[in-house]
Amino acid sequence: MNPTEIYGFCGLGFFLAIFLANNVAPQAIAVARSLVVFAGRTIGYRYLVNRHRLLGPWTIASVVAHMVYLAGNIATVTYGVKSWTQAAGRAGNMGLVNMAPLFLGTHLSFISDALGIRLETFRRIHRSCGLMAAGHMLSHGVIFAAHGMLTAHNVGRVYALTGAALILCLAVLSMPLFRKWAYEPYLRIHQMFAISVVFATSKHLMSIKDFTWTALIIYGCVVLALAIIYTGLTLYRNKKWGYQWPRILVRLDNEVILATISFSRPLTVEPGQYLNLWVPSVSLLSSHPFIIASWSSNPQKSLDLVIQPRSGFTRRLYRRAEMDSAQHVASRAFFSGPHGHCVPTRGFDCVLLFATGFGVVPMLPHLKQLFHNYKERKSHTKRIHLIWQGQTIHLRQALKPVIDAILYEDRAQRSYILRISVYTETDMQREVHGRCTLYPGKADVQSIVENEATGNVAPSTSRMPAIREEHFPSASSDSKVDTAHLVTSDKLQGSPNAGVAPGRTLILVSAEGGVRDSLRRVVRSYLHRNFELRELDYQPD
Secondary structure (H helix, E strand, O other), X not given: OOHHHHHHHHHHHHHHHHHHHHHHXXXXXXXXXXXXXXXXXXXXXXXXXXXXXXXXXXXXXXXXXXXXXXXXXXXXXXXXXXXXXXXXXXXHHHHHHHHHHHHOOOOHHHHHHHHOOOHHHHHHHHXXXXXXXXXXXXXXXXXXXXXXXXXXOOHHHHHHHHHHHHHHHHHHHOOHHHHOOOXXXXXHHHXXXXXXXXXXXXXXXXXXXXXXXXXXXXXXXXXXXXXXXXXXXXXXXXOOOOXXXXXXXXXXXXXXXXXXXXXXXXXXXXXXXEEEEEOOOOOOOOOEEEEEOOOOOOOEEEEEEEEOOOOOHHHHHHHHHHHHOOOOOEEEOEEEEEEOOOOOOOOOOEEEEEEEHHHHOOHHHHHHHHHHHXXXXXXXXXXXXXXXXXXXXXXXXXXXXXXXXXXHHHHXXXXXXEEEEXXXXXXXXXXXXXXXXXXXXXXXXXXXXXXXXXXOOOOOOOOXXXXXXXXXXXXXXHOOOOHHHEEOOHHHHOOOOOOOOOOOEEEEEEOOHHHHHHHHHHHHHHHHHOEEEEEOOOOOO
16 A cells, blocks of 8 residues: 555545544444443343342342353353363363452452442352352362262362362351341351362362463462462551551440541552551451541541441441440551542532431441532532431430531532431421421432432421521420521521522432432433432442
8 A cells, every 4th residue: 555545535434534533423322322322221220139138239230140151151061061070170171260259358448449339249149259259269179079089088089179168158148138247257267168169179180180370370360469469558558757647536425436546658548448447456356348438638647536336347346336425535546548439429400418317427438529510610519419318316416516516618608508417217397497498207218319410409397497507407406496596587487599400410329229229210210311320339238
């Protein structure tokens, strides 16, 4: 091809690219968007198996993905097999392949961050790979045993069957019934069994004379490199040369643990992220993930945590807070992170935040970031609505200063884009406190989403008087309203954009399973109207 032809083809390609960009690309994007909405409505948001105590919920997309995964493994094991011995050997090799993701890192949070996916998504991958590996290894051992190849003198194959039994026990113990009943003992048993599986598998492979170790050596080098990176990052974030190790100060506020962890090296944190915290003086062998309740656009040298006392580590931390609250004693602590996926909130006209109980804690950094972006003209959000139910009086009292500060920021900027709906279990009548409204009972998810979709967001009690000093209601405000401070102000009743149908709408949820399931069913009907539902890493159930 001579230079003239090259020049001619380049010119033709230039005009063809312009034609495609202006005529074909917009249509292709529209078709792709329609396909995404159709897939979301048909398989992504629709449950095939609803939520139950021991299993579920499973969406159609999840079931299809697992069926494809299962079919691929079965096809790989059975294709071209001429004998049971060959099938057993191939099942053993597939067991090793499926075990590879299980031992990639010392902590699942680090691997999920590296892959850029949610921790819950990687947990499902981890669980699926574990079950598949258990099936392959069990098939490997059973076939050899059925054909009389498994004897007491063949120690290598005894180790193979032992490893299969151990990984099967791991799969059984990972069921929600055992996992939620005693999580910390389960976690230690899980780790011990995993180490035992590695040992048994290694002893079995060593007994195979012609086994090729090249792939496993490469895999081991990758695991070692990831462990070094994880350890190096953790040490770098925990300790600055010449400064002390991180310190944590815990105190009690209305039966809620409020903790502040301080460290020497400034840390950049995104909303919705969490730390894995280890306090040796509280529990030498246990660490725990905690959601970060504070946020700043600048790197921070201290982070706030709001902790729900339950059992195990958090109960021991509660007892420590009882002892140290009056003395203000800071304990040495170590952390890894911040971990977790941050949901981008820019580009949305309306943001709904659904929370139950302590699920409101990850919403607070999102609210702060939303107001920061609004103030800096980095987003065009017109409405923000926080819906919070199932909270206790203690939690409300503990978080009141933080939410008051957010309401004050909204008023100081004269944006008035934030509304808060608090649903309580008391049989009280509805009362309006500025732009924070209290309702009895549980939130009607469908009505809330429908009202936001149509722009009909003004409270039904808009003619009721509002409190002049906008604040988050305390425990005492559930029963009465101070009528000495009541005024009628349309501006305080809601957003100036009330009555305007939103463009893109983002729904963030950190709530119990029933609320999440209801939101999925409702939002499925609004995907074509640019509604998007995102679940945060922390879910209170």
